[in-house]
Amino acid sequence: MLTVFGTVALDTTRTPFHTVERTLGGTATFASIAASYYVPTSIVGIVGNDFPTSYLEILKNRLDVRGLSSSKTEKTFHYDSSFGYDLYKRTTNKTELNVIANYQSTVPNEFVDSEYIYLANNDPVQNLNLLDQFSHPKLVICDTMDFWILNKRDEVMKMINKVDGIILNESEAKLLFKENSILKCARLLISNGPSFALINKGENGSLLFYENEFYPIPGYPTEIIKDPTGAGDSFGGAFMGHLCTQQQINSKSLKNAMIHGNIMGSFAIEDYGIQRLVNIDAKDIKLRHEKYKEILSL
Numbered sequence: 001m002l003t004v005f006g007t008v009a010l011d012t013t014r015t016p017f018h019t020v021e022r023t024l025g026g027t028a029t030f031a032s033i034a035a036s037y038y039v040p041t042s043i044v045g046i047v048g049n050d051f052p053t054s055y056l057e058i059l060k061n062r063l064d065v066r067g068l069s070s071s072k073t074e075k076t077f078h079y080d081s082s083f084g085y086d087l088y089k090r091t092t093n094k095t096e097l098n099v100i101a102n103y104q105s106t107v108p109n110e111f112v113d114s115e116y117i118y119l120a121n122n123d124p125v126q127n128l129n130l131l132d133q134f135s136h137p138k139l140v141i142c143d144t145m146d147f148w149i150l151n152k153r154d155e156v157m158k159m160i161n162k163v164d165g166i167i168l169n170e171s172e173a174k175l176l177f178k179e180n181s182i183l184k185c186a187r188l189l190i191s192n193g194p195s196f197a198l199i200n201k202g203e204n205g206s207l208l209f210y211e212n213e214f215y216p217i218p219g220y221p222t223e224i225i226k227d228p229t230g231a232g233d234s235f236g237g238a239f240m241g242h243l244c245t246q247q248q249i250n251s252k253s254l255k256n257a258m259i260h261g262n263i264m265g266s267f268a269i270e271d272y273g274i275q276r277l278v279n280i281d282a283k284d285i286k287l288r289h290e291k292y293k294e295i296l297s298l
């Protein structure tokens with residue numbers, strides 16, 4: 001089983017075309033839903049007393065939610081952000097940690113033997129505490145973002161040292177090392193512990209660094225872009241989910257997982273919040289996968 005840990009959020013997302021308020025979001029939400037198309041997935045996290053039952057039902061439909069706790073006294077993590085006409089560069093308006101601020105994560109007994117763990121973007125101290133609770137993790141991948149790099153860089157570096165793989169977007173990787181070359185950033189990530197690093201460049205695709213080789217992959221071309229929120233998490237969840245189905249970690253399985261990451265990222269941006277992600281099926285993924293392979297062949 002795959003266990004995903006991260007934020008379950010209420011997101012307010014503003015674009016020049018539309019605003020959605022307090023819609024279901026969060027890094028664990030996107031990552032676990034994307035992963036669930038590949039492998040049975042459990043989610044660990046916390047929500048507050050304002051979390052709608054209808055959102056819980058959406059999560060229950062696809063995930064094992066026994067690790068999702070609910071606070072009676074505090075509110076759900078809330079993230080408010082805006083995009084300009086390019087629908088690429090995000091401005092954070094507000095990050096209200098609320099219930100996650102002092103959260104002591106506990107992995108339910110049923111999941112302590114999970115072999116696959118995805119630490120979605122979240123407080124790195126909480127990610128490390130959670131990781132300690134698993135009895136024999138086989139593959140651990142993490143993600144992080146500017147908020148934690150700026151506020152808890154040392155802890156982010158400690159977390160990177162404990163994982164097998166890391167996924168970052170381009171600006172976060174550059175911010176982490178104060179470097180302008182993503183190739184250098186990828187080398188620096190590997191020199192700190194993980195065996196592979198993946199750097200996402202939005203619609204320009206992604207770059208894998210593994211065993212001293214760089215593997216760039218273009219993004220899946222999609223004409224519909226409504227809301228880029230969650231694209232990175234959906235990429236990460238699908239990447240992890242696909243790797244869970246493979247016998248070995250090698251350049252081939254990592255590249256195939258990247259393709260699936262890009263496919264699920266491309267679905268995520270086609271509607272607001274998780275709306276598109278929960279309205280696809282295996283056939284939609286297969287069709288996009290075939291098209292993508294055709295595009296990639298020389």
Ligand code: AMP
Nearest residue numbers: 007009025026079147229230231232233
């Ligand atoms: P991304 O895939 O990078 O677009 O991630 C978007 C999600 O990250 C949103 O659904 C937010 O709720 C969540 N988020 C935003 N800021 C943070 C943070 N500081 N820690 C954890 N999750 C966050």
